[in-house]
Amino acid sequence: MNTGDTAWVLAASALVMLMLPGLGLFYGGMVRAKNVLSTVVQSFFALGIVSLLWVLIGYTLAFGGDAFGGLIGNLEFLGFRHVDQGVYPYAAQTVPQLAFAAFQLMFAVITPALITGAFAERIKFSGYVAFTALWLVLVYAPVAHWVFMPEGWAFKLGALDFAGGTVVHMNSGAAALAIVLVIGRRRGFRKEPVIPHNLTLTVLGAGLLWFGWFGFNAGSAVAANGVAANAFLVTQVAAGCGAIGWALVDVVRERKATTLGMASGAVAGLVAITPCAGFVGPLDSIAIGLIAGVVCALAVGLKFRFGFDDALDVVGVHFVGGLAGALMVGIFAQKIINPAGADGLLAGGGVTLLGKQALAAAAVAAFSFTASFLLAKLVDVTVGLRVSAEDELTGLDLSQHAEQSYALTEGGFAAAPADHAVAAARPAPTATVPQGGEA
Secondary structure (H helix, E strand, O other): EEEEEHHHHHHHHHHHHHHHHHHHHHHOOOOOOHHHHHHHHHHHHHHHHHHHHHHHHHHHHHHHEEEEOOOOOOOHHHHHHHHOOOOOOOOOOOOOOHHHHHHHHHHHHHHHHOOOOOOOEEOOOHHHHHHHHHHHHHHHHHHHHHOOOOOOHHHHHHHOOOOOOOHHHHHHHHHHHHHHHHHHOOOOOOOOOOOOOOOHHHHHHHHHHHHHHHHHHHHHHHOOOOOHOOOOOHHHHHHHHHHHHHHHHHHHOOOOOOHHHHHHHHHHHHHHHHOOOOOOOOHHHHHHHHHHHHHHHOOOOHHHHOOOOOOHHHHHHHHHHHHHHHHHHHOOOOOOOOOOOOOOHOOOOOHHHHHHHHHHHHHHHHHHHHHHHHHHHHHHHHOOEEOOOHHHHHHHHHHHOOOOOOEOOOOOOOOOHHHHHHOOOOOOOOOOOOOOOOO
């Protein structure tokens, strides 16, 4: 056991935890003022529900010994039984298993939180909690086992995912597409302008995400070593180049570089470098970031072409960016950077690795979309996914949480309204809106 490695993994875990409030601010700034708190709290509450489930059952399903031919873990760590200060029996031999489990907990928290941007401004809080709990156990845990565990089928295939391009980003992006098809579009989608209420919050959130991503990627080395240093550097470069790539697309299309575009481009670069970070060099990360910025900027427009309401572009940034990153591992990876990896196309490895990356990505996308669609349908017919037309018109801050994000009065900030004030604040609905449709 190594104290330096342990210290770094614990610090990296804290950095990834910081991404949750960062994500809440990033998403919260892009919604309308009446839905800010509901959007932020969905990211924040994931820290609660996922932490509980991770200890009870999530960790053992993801990182327990193999149970069904590389598909899911067994129950040896149920309730964190046998998870102690000794080393992890399957990997990470220089840090306590408790440190490894805490680091992976933060990954498990951020992944379902990413999905919340897709169904923003229209989901019931109870429906969100039910879907998140089911999704973590039945979708996230199996995919993590496939890719991160030495006994997982994708790991044994030879597919590479250093920090979660498939497990985190493609997984959440495919789930986002599935749930928005079930929950339906917001009132007035493509008929009324939806203007982000506070892009300053979004940029602050993007900065916190960027900062936390150093723990996300460099921490995935599970050691304070050269691979971690490489992952740290290429993460920075790819994020910056992602912002440049998206800004270039904005300039070509709109003749102006937008703040939202640059923030989104940085996130796109971070998403794409995630699976690559431990396998590619700094020059490769320039190409990866630029490609991700351009491709994701173009991809976000697909929701208008196909008519699905992915409110905050989870599909366009996380699914497309994660897919691009997974495939670029097969192009740019070099064993000289990480002997545990493989050579990609440009390093003389041929198309073998690229084919393995494509197969693993396709399997994750198909499984996550199908399972998430079925879970969303189940929650919809039991707990209910979508708020009423009246509650959507009022805003989720009041209707779901009895609070206001900006309760301004002449004297400053007012207290949160009482229940009767919430009811009085709701305007009468102007039309009857189907639960899964729009006016």
